[in-house]
Amino acid sequence: MMRDVDYIISGGYVLTMVEGASAIRNGAVAVSDGKIIDVGGEKEIAQRYNPKAAAGGRNKAVLPGLINAHTHAAMVYFRGIADDLPLKEWLEQHIWPAEGKWLSDEFVGDATELACCEMLQGGVTTFNDMYFFGDSSAHASKRMGMRAVLGAGVLDFPSVAARNADEYIKKAEVFIRNWLGDELITPSIAPHAPYTCSPETYMKAKRAAERYGVPLHTHLSETQYEVSEAMRKYGKPPVKLLDEIGFLDTNVVAAHCVWVDEEEIGIMAKRGTGVAHCIESNLKLASGIAPVVSMLRHGVNVALGTDGAASNNDLDIFSEMAFSARVHKSMSGDPTAINAFTALSMATSSGARVLGMHDKIGTLEIGKAADIVVVDLNKPHLSPFYDIYSLIVYSMRSTDVESVMVNGRLVVDRGKFLPKDEQEIMDKARWWKDRIADIEQTGKS
16 A cells, blocks of 8 residues: 655656765655655555645756854845955955944844745755844744754844953753754754963863853864964864863864864864865865865864855855865865765754754655655756766756755755745845945945
8 A cells, every 4th residue: 555645756867875876867755744654666665645735856866955054144145245355354354343243133133034045946955054133044044944953143242243252152952942953943052262262262162062052063173264363362273172171072063173273173073073164165265175085084073064155155065065175175185085975964964963963854764754855957058967976066056956855854846945035035135235235335224
């Protein structure tokens, strides 16, 4: 007797991204109640299940939802506000003042909707965020049907979000209690960076995270300036500093990690700390290039992140895959470094491990959440091809995404964004841009 299911999603190729498993030719995934209940050949799946709806097709590929392991989603409203500048100047003279003027519940909620719309249409089903006004970001992410790990930002100095470190952490704990156990939202605590948070603040954040069993998210060794400041203040580089105080652990996501040496990489591997590699942002800000090949050799879990759209200037993980695979070949002098399967793993299964969510997402396996992407292979720039992993990493674009499912709910269907009117989201973004540009250019309030 055939079993009723919500969806059968089929493709000429099904990429489970399970280590050691080959792509399934003419495969399918059966989905029911938000979960994957079967994966296999299309004919066998069709014989076992009676779907209410179907997606995909023969000229398609089916893969796990992509994971953006480090971003600041609401900064999408600052896209292009200050380009071609070094990080310190960009941050201190442009971004922080703009945030001081504009950040609010309304701004963050509206901007997060735009960021989710962009990411979902590009095949990203989960993002790991660090920002402020977390409740607004969480509500917006849920409206868009997107999975998110939302880090409540912590600083040692005042901002529109709080007056001091203790208030940031107190607000973070309220945010965590509001969202702990939610199906799509995972709350976390995000001490910003070693040059904006003292060791004492880092450990306060860690103790709070441990009380609730939530992740930690921080910037780490992003620039030479950050490393020199740590050496000046504490006599040791940021990774050693955070390790010696007991901060580094398996529940820590460290973004960037550009300026780390072999010893520090060994420390991160030993502690099980995950790295979010943001190559496009690091290139654009001339921060440097993280030694990812060495990290992988040491066994560090490495994921891909876009950083915020103000420093990238998009939220495109397909592009991050392509850049990472190509640049590290050149940097290492080894054309086999970061092969196509590894690059796609960094955006899927490794991303899930870095976020501590590998039991739920990152691969297409029975029992995992139905976070699934269908891409269209019937495009001139994708024809012909001989290896599906190579095609995705070196030739595919985010615009080749056709359908996207999160937690068993279709949010993009054959190119149509379903959660909300896309034009309304963009119109609102333009309305905010006009307000911001008027003040930035004229100084009027």
